[in-house]
Amino acid sequence: MTSSQWNRSQLERLSEEVRAEALLLHRGELCVLNLVNFLKEKLLQGYIPNSSSEDQSSNISNSSTVAGTAEVVVVKIDHMRNYTAYIKSLRKWTGNLNLRSVLLISKNQGLCFLSVGHKDDISRLMVAWKTETIDVDSRGKPCKEKMIQVIIREPWTQVISLQTFETIETDCLSSALTRLGFHSDFRRKIC
Numbered sequence: 001m002t003s004s005q006w007n008r009s010q011l012e013r014l015s016e017e018v019r020a021e022a023l024l025l026h027r028g029e030l031c032v033l034n035l036v037n038f039l040k041e042k043l044l045q046g047y048i049p050n051s052s053s054e055d056q057s058s059n060i061s062n063s064s065t066v067a068g069t070a071e072v073v074v075v076k077i078d079h080m081r082n083y084t085a086y087i088k089s090l091r092k093w094t095g096n097l098n099l100r101s102v103l104l105i106s107k108n109q110g111l112c113f114l115s116v117g118h119k120d121d122i123s124r125l126m127v128a129w130k131t132e133t134i135d136v137d138s139r140g141k142p143c144k145e146k147m148i149q150v151i152i153r154e155p156w157t158q159v160i161s162l163q164t165f166e167t168i169e170t171d172c173l174s175s176a177l178t179r180l181g182f183h184s185d186f187r188r189k190i191c
Contacts (some may be wrong), residue, residue, distance in 0.1 A: 048064045109190075
C-alpha cells in the first residue's frame with residue numbers, strides 16, 4: 001500500500017489489520033468483497049492507524065506476520081448480576097476495539113467470552129474489563145470485574161467467521177465451538 005497522507009508505519013499497521021480481518025473471514029467468494037468493505041468502512045470513519053514510537057524510531061522494516069498480530073482470548077466469567085448492562089458493555093468494547101467476539105452461555109461450562117482481534121486491541125479489552133464498571137455488586141452498586149479467569153490468550157492463525165458480537169446459548173460448549181468452526185486442538189484447551 002502507498003499513501004501520501006500516512007507514514008510507513010501507519011500503512012503497515014493498516015495492512016496488518018486487513019490481514020487480521022482476513023483471518024476472521026471464511027475463505028470463499030465473498031472474502032475479497034468483505035475485505036474491501038472492511039477497508040472502506042475504516043477509511044469512511046476517518047481511520048488513522050496508530051504508529052508506535054518504536055516503529056517510528058526503527059530504520060529496519062518491521063515485517064510482522066499475521067500470526068504475530070492476531071490474538072485470541074477466552075475468558076471464564078464467574079457471574080453477571082446485571083446481565084443486560086454487562087452484555088451492553090461487552091458489545092460496546094467489542095465494537096470500539098474492532099474485535100470479533102462471542103459470549104457462550106453453556107449448561108456444562110457456564111459463561112465463556114471469546115474474542116479475536118489485533119493483540120493491542122485484545123490488551124485494551126482486558127484493561128477495560130478490570131478498570132471500567134461493568135456489573136453491580138450484591139448491594140446494586142456499580143463495580144469493576146474481579147472474578148474473571150483468562151483461560152487462553154495466544155496468537156491466532158485459524159480462519160473462522162464471527163460476527164462483531166453475538167451471544168450463543170448451548171447445552172455443550174464444545175459443540176458450540178465446533179459449529180463456529182474452531183479446530184479440535186483449540187476446543188480441547190477450553191473444555
